[in-house]
Every structure is written in C-alpha cells, then in structure tokens.
Amino acid sequence: MSLKIRLARGGSKKRPFYSIVVADARAPRDGRFIEKIGTYDPRLAKDSGDRVKVNAEKAAEWIKKGAQPTDRVARFLSKVEVDGKAVVAWTHGNNPKKAEPGKKAQERAKERADKAEAKAAAAAEAAAAPAEEAPAEAAPAEETSES
Known part of the structure; x- marks a missing residue:
C-alpha cells in the first residue's frame, strides 16, 4: 500500500480550506484517509502562524513508515523542524x-519568421530597383538645364 501525505480540500465554494492527511495513494483526493496531521488555510497571510499547522512528530513518523509527501506538503514540512532538523528536505x-514552446508552435514561429524575412527582402529589392532608375532619369534633366 503506497501512502501519500497530501492535501484534502474542504471549505465551501470560493473559500478553500485544506487538511493535511495521510492517505492511500489510490484513494480520492477528498475521500478516505488514514490520519489527519495538520491544516492549511490559503486565505490567511503568508506570515500568519495559523496558515499552516502541522503535527511535525506525526509527519516524521509517517515519513519513516514510507509515506511520500506531495510537492506542496513537502514544502510545508521543510519549514517544520523535529529535533532541530527539517522533517523533509525540499x-x-x-x-x-517547461517554458519552451511546443514543436508545433516552434514550426509556426519559424514559418512566420521566414515569411517576414521574404517580405523584407522583397521590399528591399523594390526599394533598390527605383533607386537605380532614378539616377538615369535625373541625368537627362541636367542636360536640359545646361542648354
């Protein structure tokens, strides 16, 4: 039986409150649990002492028995000490x-860059072509002004 130390959601709609519980990994999130070892109230200020309450001795005992804390609970337990050291090293x-775009998004970005590059090259060619023709037209105008 694989044990997890995790959060079980309670509270009403838009007012979350979590219990820190030891449960079988196969049990539903808010379902059957073995023991409640603490609480977490995310609505309180981060520096509030009542935000996270954990029975550190019970948590350490369950970890010794093989219970694996979830990432969030491990973060909480890393701040709690038993016998001068943290219950969990988090x-x-x-x-x-994680921040990189997916393969399709990278392909689309490359296509957009290629199109923009082609458009810029075409605009540069179009700008260069009239510039070459303009000096040829300016030369006959100078001859007429001399006569």
Missing part, C-alpha cells in the same frame, strides 16, 4: 523545458 524543482 528543493525548488527545476524544469527548464
């Missing part, structure tokens, strides 16, 4: 590919 995840 580090910020690093996913550099």
Whole structure:
C-alpha cells in the first residue's frame, strides 16, 4: 500500500480550506484517509502562524513508515523542524523545458519568421530597383538645364 501525505480540500465554494492527511495513494483526493496531521488555510497571510499547522512528530513518523509527501506538503514540512532538523528536505524543482514552446508552435514561429524575412527582402529589392532608375532619369534633366 503506497501512502501519500497530501492535501484534502474542504471549505465551501470560493473559500478553500485544506487538511493535511495521510492517505492511500489510490484513494480520492477528498475521500478516505488514514490520519489527519495538520491544516492549511490559503486565505490567511503568508506570515500568519495559523496558515499552516502541522503535527511535525506525526509527519516524521509517517515519513519513516514510507509515506511520500506531495510537492506542496513537502514544502510545508521543510519549514517544520523535529529535533532541530527539517522533517523533509525540499528543493525548488527545476524544469527548464517547461517554458519552451511546443514543436508545433516552434514550426509556426519559424514559418512566420521566414515569411517576414521574404517580405523584407522583397521590399528591399523594390526599394533598390527605383533607386537605380532614378539616377538615369535625373541625368537627362541636367542636360536640359545646361542648354
């Protein structure tokens, strides 16, 4: 049986309140759980002491038994200490590919860049062609002014 330490949502519509629970990984998010070990109220200020309440001893006990905290709960547990050290060592995840556009989006961007480049080249050629013709027309005008 795979155990998770996770959040179970409570509260009413638009007023979330979460219980930090130990549950079987296969159980529904808000369904059956083994033990409630804390609470989380996201509506309170981040520096409020009542925002996250966790029984650190129980959390450490469940982790020793093999329960895996979810990412959010691991973040909470990293700030809680038992016997002078954090219950969980949490580090910020690093996913550099997350911000990159997908393959199709990259193809569309390349097509747009190619079209813009072709349009700019055509405009440059069009601007260069009349510029070459203009000096030829200006030369006969100078001859007429001399006579």
